[in-house]
Amino acid sequence: MKRRAISLLLLLVLVLSVALTGCGTNSTSNTNNNTNTSGSNDSGKQNADNAGDKTVVDEKPVPIKWVGNPTGGLYPDDNSLVVKEIEKRFNVDIQVMKANSNKPEEMNLLFASGEIPDHILIRAADINMILEEGLVRGVSEDMLKEYAPTYYERVLENHPYVTNSVVYDAEKKVFYAIPQGMGELFPFTVIRTDWLEKVGAKMPTNLEEFEEICRLFTEEDPDGNGKKDTYAFSVTNNYDVYNLAATYGFSLPGGVVKDESYIKGSDGRLRRAEVTEGYKELLKYVSRLYSKGYIYPDVTIKDDEALFTDGVVGIKTFDSTYFIISYRPKDWFALTFKKNPNAKTEYMRPLKGYNGEEAVYEYQSSVWRWQCFGKNTTDEQVKKILQIIEAQLVDMEFHNLIWRGIEGEHFTVDESGMAIAVGDWGNNEKIAELGTRFFICNLRVGEQRTLAWGRESKVQREFQESYNVVEQLIPSGTPIAAKTEYGADVEKIEKEFFLNTITGVWDVEAEWDNYLARWYKAGGQKIEDEVNDIYYNKLHKN
Numbered sequence: 001m002k003r004r005a006i007s008l009l010l011l012l013v014l015v016l017s018v019a020l021t022g023c024g025t026n027s028t029s030n031t032n033n034n035t036n037t038s039g040s041n042d043s044g045k046q047n048a049d050n051a052g053d054k055t056v057v058d059e060k061p062v063p064i065k066w067v068g069n070p071t072g073g074l075y076p077d078d079n080s081l082v083v084k085e086i087e088k089r090f091n092v093d094i095q096v097m098k099a100n101s102n103k104p105e106e107m108n109l110l111f112a113s114g115e116i117p118d119h120i121l122i123r124a125a126d127i128n129m130i131l132e133e134g135l136v137r138g139v140s141e142d143m144l145k146e147y148a149p150t151y152y153e154r155v156l157e158n159h160p161y162v163t164n165s166v167v168y169d170a171e172k173k174v175f176y177a178i179p180q181g182m183g184e185l186f187p188f189t190v191i192r193t194d195w196l197e198k199v200g201a202k203m204p205t206n207l208e209e210f211e212e213i214c215r216l217f218t219e220e221d222p223d224g225n226g227k228k229d230t231y232a233f234s235v236t237n238n239y240d241v242y243n244l245a246a247t248y249g250f251s252l253p254g255g256v257v258k259d260e261s262y263i264k265g266s267d268g269r270l271r272r273a274e275v276t277e278g279y280k281e282l283l284k285y286v287s288r289l290y291s292k293g294y295i296y297p298d299v300t301i302k303d304d305e306a307l308f309t310d311g312v313v314g315i316k317t318f319d320s321t322y323f324i325i326s327y328r329p330k331d332w333f334a335l336t337f338k339k340n341p342n343a344k345t346e347y348m349r350p351l352k353g354y355n356g357e358e359a360v361y362e363y364q365s366s367v368w369r370w371q372c373f374g375k376n377t378t379d380e381q382v383k384k385i386l387q388i389i390e391a392q393l394v395d396m397e398f399h400n401l402i403w404r405g406i407e408g409e410h411f412t413v414d415e416s417g418m419a420i421a422v423g424d425w426g427n428n429e430k431i432a433e434l435g436t437r438f439f440i441c442n443l444r445v446g447e448q449r450t451l452a453w454g455r456e457s458k459v460q461r462e463f464q465e466s467y468n469v470v471e472q473l474i475p476s477g478t479p480i481a482a483k484t485e486y487g488a489d490v491e492k493i494e495k496e497f498f499l500n501t502i503t504g505v506w507d508v509e510a511e512w513d514n515y516l517a518r519w520y521k522a523g524g525q526k527i528e529d530e531v532n533d534i535y536y537n538k539l540h541k542n
């Protein structure tokens, strides 16, 4: 009700602003027509390409209102290099929409004003709103395949379940939203191998060996300073036990792999990992390590990465990019080697599971944003947008232009293959001035990834190729209304149980039933019911 009232009010504002911008649009499109005659070379080429379609000689630029990714909340100027280049190449007239796709309130305001952009970028969490209000048009699979075949391929590669989700109409073969984002690497655990050498141990391969390493790192003076002042690892959140959880057969949200994991029980019912027996066993294992003194005692410490940097702990689990020193040269991992030039580390292979089985990694392809098309957008406009997206995926020069500008002028490539901004071209203000990063489509592969993160990212990817990866039962980006409502309450209970049991305040076994009761009562029941309804009635209709 409240929202309706606000919408009406904004509608008034809209009527006024449309009346005002109406005049502005006319005058700008006139100027655009003028400037475009000078760039007739390119439009001539476009016409030739489209000769089969139409016999229009002097095609007018196709107007496109684009909601993109404003770096640091700043928008590209209409005259920025990137905007001008896109306009020239594709014979379009880009209007940069000044609504921040990272901020739902700004997007709401834009839609409430009646303005529906042609290219819409929206946060994963906001897709429900946009679908329910009918703000987008569908794009057929055929159209995607015809104008953006690489885009289509990479979307399906990274989000294989999208055609079995709420954004896809399986009967009509139409997408209402297209996921942007990539299958992330799983968080890595690194171990100080110079410590392993010092205590005469090898990389652990199972939970027993891991526990023994924890003991040695705590009791056998791995840093050789004659004092008992080290621990195996620290625990402040799920990150730290991510790879241990995998050995118990499930994924925990941590860093970029942030989806909750649902596991199908022998009764066919999907349950959140945190209320399953495997989770209980994990907590017992970790609390035992804590009770033996192997885990850093303070679990509330904010900056626990520094414990690794300072050589207080010798094991750390974190997002992959942090272990790329050239990519994050000033971060905690890189600093470890500045502080202690003798430090050596290696990634830990997945440990053998507690039941003797292989560790389980759930494939999660983060939906960073959804890409959608406004309900008033024409086929011609969709076609142009798809071509712009396709070009940045297949044409490296155009890809670079969209992401970082012109090589040699705005960026250079270092010895690790990573692109480095020249001068201050990496600053937010300069990014807006240039227009880079606003039109990005985040589905990068091969060289495109190397340019972003350097060659170590390839090493990491290869390291994880042997992982035992399973499908996600509830795909990334699936809207779960009950989670929106009760998610925070339920997570509070999970967090409290996690920290209190690990530190031995509560006994896992004694408190388990109590925890489950509170979890279900706080909204967990509603989430679980909805998840099962989605799984059985919406995703698997057959």
Ligand SMILES: [Ca+2]
Residues within 6 Å of the ligand: 221, 222, 223, 224, 225, 226, 227, 228, 229, 230
């Ligand atoms: Ca010591």
